[in-house]
Amino acid sequence: MTLTKHLLGAAATLALxxxxxxxxxxxxxxLGGKFDKSFNEAAFNGATKWATETGGTxxxxxITAEAQREQxxxxxxxxxxxxxxxTGFGMSDxxxxxxxxxxxxxxxxxxxxxxxxxxxxxxxxxFAEHEGSYLVGMMxxxxxxxxxxxxxxxxxxxxxxxxxxxxAQGVVAAKADAKVILNMTxxxxxxxxxxxxxxxxAQAQKSQGAxxxxxxxxxxxxGVLQSAKDQGILSIGVDSNQxxxxxxxxxxxxxxxxxxAVYDAMxxxxxxxxxxxxxxxxxxxxxxxxxxxxxxxxxxxxxxxVDAAAAKIKSGELVVHDYMSDNTxxxxxx
Amino acid sequence: MEKMPRWADVLLVPLISLIIAFLISGLVILAIGQNPxxxxxxxxxxxxxxxxxxxxTLYYATNFMFTGLAVSVAFHASLFNIGGExxxxxxxxxxxxxxxxxxxxHWSLALAAAIVAAAAFGAIWAAIPAYxxxxxxxxxxxxxxxxxxxxxxxxxxxxxxxxxxxxxMDPASARFAPTTNLPELGAMxxxxxxxxxxxxxxxxxxxxxxxCAVAVWVLLWHTRLGFEIRSFGKSQKAAQYAGINPVRITxxxxxxxxxxxxxxxxxxxxGEANRLLLNSVEGAGFIGIAVALMGRNHxxxxxxxxxxxxxxxxxxxxxxxxTQIPRELIxxxxxxxxxxxxxxxxxxxKPVEALFMRRRGAR
Numbered sequence: 001m002t003l004t005k006h007l008l009g010a011a012a013t014l015a016l017x018x019x020x021x022x023x024x025x026x027x028x029x030x031l032g033g034k035f036d037k038s039f040n041e042a043a044f045n046g047a048t049k050w051a052t053e054t055g056g057t058x059x060x061x062x063i064t065a066e067a068q069r070e071q072x073x074x075x076x077x078x079x080x081x082x083x084x085x086x087t088g089f090g091m092s093d094x095x096x097x098x099x100x101x102x103x104x105x106x107x108x109x110x111x112x113x114x115x116x117x118x119x120x121x122x123x124x125x126x127f128a129e130h131e132g133s134y135l136v137g138m139m140x141x142x143x144x145x146x147x148x149x150x151x152x153x154x155x156x157x158x159x160x161x162x163x164x165x166x167x168a169q170g171v172v173a174a175k176a177d178a179k180v181i182l183n184m185t186x187x188x189x190x191x192x193x194x195x196x197x198x199x200x201x202a203q204a205q206k207s208q209g210a211x212x213x214x215x216x217x218x219x220x221x222x223g224v225l226q227s228a229k230d231q232g233i234l235s236i237g238v239d240s241n242q243x244x245x246x247x248x249x250x251x252x253x254x255x256x257x258x259x260x261a262v263y264d265a266m267x268x269x270x271x272x273x274x275x276x277x278x279x280x281x282x283x284x285x286x287x288x289x290x291x292x293x294x295x296x297x298x299x300x301x302x303x304x305x306v307d308a309a310a311a312k313i314k315s316g317e318l319v320v321h322d323y324m325s326d327n328t329x330x331x332x333x334x
Numbered sequence: 335m336e337k338m339p340r341w342a343d344v345l346l347v348p349l350i351s352l353i354i355a356f357l358i359s360g361l362v363i364l365a366i367g368q369n370p371x372x373x374x375x376x377x378x379x380x381x382x383x384x385x386x387x388x389x390x391t392l393y394y395a396t397n398f399m400f401t402g403l404a405v406s407v408a409f410h411a412s413l414f415n416i417g418g419e420x421x422x423x424x425x426x427x428x429x430x431x432x433x434x435x436x437x438x439x440h441w442s443l444a445l446a447a448a449i450v451a452a453a454a455f456g457a458i459w460a461a462i463p464a465y466x467x468x469x470x471x472x473x474x475x476x477x478x479x480x481x482x483x484x485x486x487x488x489x490x491x492x493x494x495x496x497x498x499x500x501x502x503m504d505p506a507s508a509r510f511a512p513t514t515n516l517p518e519l520g521a522m523x524x525x526x527x528x529x530x531x532x533x534x535x536x537x538x539x540x541x542x543x544x545x546c547a548v549a550v551w552v553l554l555w556h557t558r559l560g561f562e563i564r565s566f567g568k569s570q571k572a573a574q575y576a577g578i579n580p581v582r583i584t585x586x587x588x589x590x591x592x593x594x595x596x597x598x599x600x601x602x603x604x605g606e607a608n609r610l611l612l613n614s615v616e617g618a619g620f621i622g623i624a625v626a627l628m629g630r631n632h633x634x635x636x637x638x639x640x641x642x643x644x645x646x647x648x649x650x651x652x653x654x655x656x657t658q659i660p661r662e663l664i665x666x667x668x669x670x671x672x673x674x675x676x677x678x679x680x681x682x683x684k685p686v687e688a689l690f691m692r693r694r695g696a697r
């Protein structure tokens with residue numbers, strides 16, 4: 001009897017969701033989780049902004065295992081959600097596997113890349129993290145009095161090297177003889193959410209002379225920012241604007257407008273234009289954050305120099321080397 | 335003193351522990367303003383209510399069977415192998431190398447080679463801590479857990495710098511050739527006329543895990559080596575006096591344990607992802623400890639406990655998908671199950687035993 005009840009329940013659940021969910025957008029967060037104060041949270045903020053503006057509703061989901069990537073895509077696409085927006089490069093391969101089975105559903109991979117010729121219903125959004133990192137690197141180089149600055153990444157993966165490489169180029173551009181200390185937090189995914197370890201590395205970098213530290217490490221960055229404040233040095237936030245977390249101690253934040261990407265995708269809805277979209281300085285996809293929390297830290301000369309470099313990057317006069325293009329970095333050794 | 339009947343010890347006690355764990359989980363769900371009955375229904379229907387759900391439940395269970403058996407074998411020699419995570423990581427490397435470097439004409443040959451490679455890589459990774467324990471007395475708990483980190487660092491280095499295809503953002507190996515893809519459980523069952531959902535990750539590795547469970551049972555209770563392992567585990571001094579070589583037993587038990595943990599990677603790397611991911615073990619090495627504990631270090635207990643944890647994983651995924659219950663709560667439920675069935679097992683065992691004694695006394 002109980003079995004029949006379960007089966008009926010299952011059917012009822014499916015019917016319920018199939019009916020309620022038609023053409024609502026869905027958002028799947030990467031393994032780091034929704035409230036990481038950084039990458040995934042930016043996606044959530046973008047979706048929330050869309051929901052409050054339009055009065056629409058969206059379904060969001062935090063996965064907990066690799067095998068759930070494909071499972072979640074299939075379930076959400078099957079239940080009628082459209083478009084299905086995902087964050088993190090780990091989603092590109094599962095999307096390539098699922099997309100052909102749901103030709104009428106639009107999939108979005110932020111940070112990932114899916115061949116647009118083979119999968120016409122997928123939008124791949126990539127960010128020029130190296131350009132934004134270059135600008136905050138310049139700020140770090142100009143602000144540093146010791147001539148040594150730090151970089152703390154999450155895991156040693158190509159994406160984080162791209163951040164670190166752009167940053168190091170910016171530092172060297174501002175102060176040719178500056179030293180950049182590069183560290184990664186760990187070797188397994190817990191490195192994205194290990195504030196204690198982040199704080200330890202920040203201390204180690206300070207003892208080596210660093211007085212500005214850029215954290216590109218998800219939730220681990222919170223520990224870096226906290227430790228920088230405790231030690232009286234400066235930090236640089238990442239992805240979201242993190243200036244407000246420790247006012248007066250966060251020099252700036254390297255903005256990666258994941259929120260804008262999600263907002264735009266949800267606003268376009270099922271009519272989303274697919275293909276490959278690059279978000280860079282010119283399209284305001286990346287940048288640096290200025291607000292009342294860091295106004296006293298950044299001098300007008302710094303802003304002028306950084307904006308001049310930004311203008312050059314936008315016009316193509318200045319090209320920041322992208323680590324991903326050839327797996328080498330002119331300004332740093334990984 | 336008479337003991338309670340065996341069926342009560344093996345089935346009733348874990349069942350009561352489980353019910354208590356779920357009741358407390360229900361209270362927690364109630365406390366965050368959600369409906370526990372609805373949550374339970376979503377979990378059960380999502381994980382066990384359809385062949386689709388079973389496909390995922392059994393996929394996760396397969397991982398836990400391998401790592402659970404690995405922990406059990408070592409445990410019978412009173413060695414606490416908490417390096418299953420690292421051994422499975424290395425096993426994944428073995429599987430990937432075999433699948434990437436050799437163009438296999440058929441999956442069965444690839445599987446045979448993958449079994450050998452996964453077991454060998456896992457065993458080698460366990461051999462170093464085992465040697466240090468046997469010869470130098472370095473405690474196996476410390477060394478195996480340290481080897482988990484070394485394995486993670488090694489895999490990270492190899493994936494980012496060696497195995498990653500040029501230009502790929504993802505720190506993962508290239509895709510394996512389609513000829514190495516293992517048959518899905520769904521396809522296999524459909525072939526013999528049993529309807530089963532397609533597109534689920536459960537694959538032929540499940541059968542391999544079950545074969546391993548039987549093999550471990552035979553090894554431990556029906557061979558001379560198994561007797562030596564168990565004697566050594568019960569009392570090292572007595573075993574030594576009886577002529578059992580402690581170095582040999584430590585090494586052999588850990589090699590088997592590491593080999594079993596390594597074979598887990600066949601399920602995730604070759605069976606599911608078809609490429610080597612940075613995160614292909616995902617904590618299954620640690621869940622294996624809980625599974626072994628709950629299964630009382632008996633292979634068949636391990637199989638049942640694995641299915642329970644597979645249910646928790648798949649049910650948890652459904653919970654996250656269809657309710658507003660945050661994913662952290664699924665970890666809470668898993669923690670409560672481990673707490674009550676493992677750590678607090680005696681809490682239930684004693685009262686149940688007393689109950690049986692009283693009934694027997696009254697009669």
